[in-house]
């Protein structure tokens with residue numbers, strides 16, 4: 145009965161189309177302007193969850209996280225600005241494009257992540273997902289500072305992104321990271337000016353831990369708000 149089969153398959157096709165249209169329109173039901181391209185269902189779920197965490201974190205300091213954002217998951221992500229023909233291009237976890245308000249992120253389990261580790265830990269979905277928090281912090285910070293976002297020195301953009309990433313990552317993961325990096329935990333930055341290009345460039349992993357612990361000691365969320373309000377001398381671009 146070929147007629148019946150055709151009818152059935154077109155029925156399923158229509159259901160399929162409707163289903164796709166619905167899921168596409170609601171990447172994150174509570175954030176209709178947030179679009180996710182190329183993500184697996186798990187990555188989409190983690191993206192929405194991360195945005196909620198970031199929005200709640202910044203709302204407590206009176207900053208609203210604008211959800212106008214597009215996120216692209218890819219097999220590999222290179223540093224922006226590197227020409228496609230450049231040899232030895234630098235693969236990165238991801239980055240936030242300040243011009244287009246887009247985050248480009250490598251798939252959590254992309255083969256390109258195989259040799260990846262951070263803070264001495266093996267690469268896991270939780271670790272990968274925590275970089276969503278990092279990139280989304282860049283988004284909120286640059287939105288809040290507006291046209292003036294370059295006023296805050298680049299290493300400070302990174303210090304804030306790492307501080308929020310480490311604070312909001314799952315508690316069990318945070319414990320693992322900190323216990324794997326006990327020496328750095330015991331040796332946080334002691335001066336605002338120590339958060340600079342040199343300390344960042346030498347080793348971003350160490351920089352992240354030392355900045356996170358320092359920012360916690362200096363007041364955590366309150367301190368971050370003061371940095372954003374330009375009340376902490378030494379955080380501005382020189």
Ligand SMILES: [Zn+2]
Nearest residue numbers: 278282302305
């Ligand atoms: Zn960053």
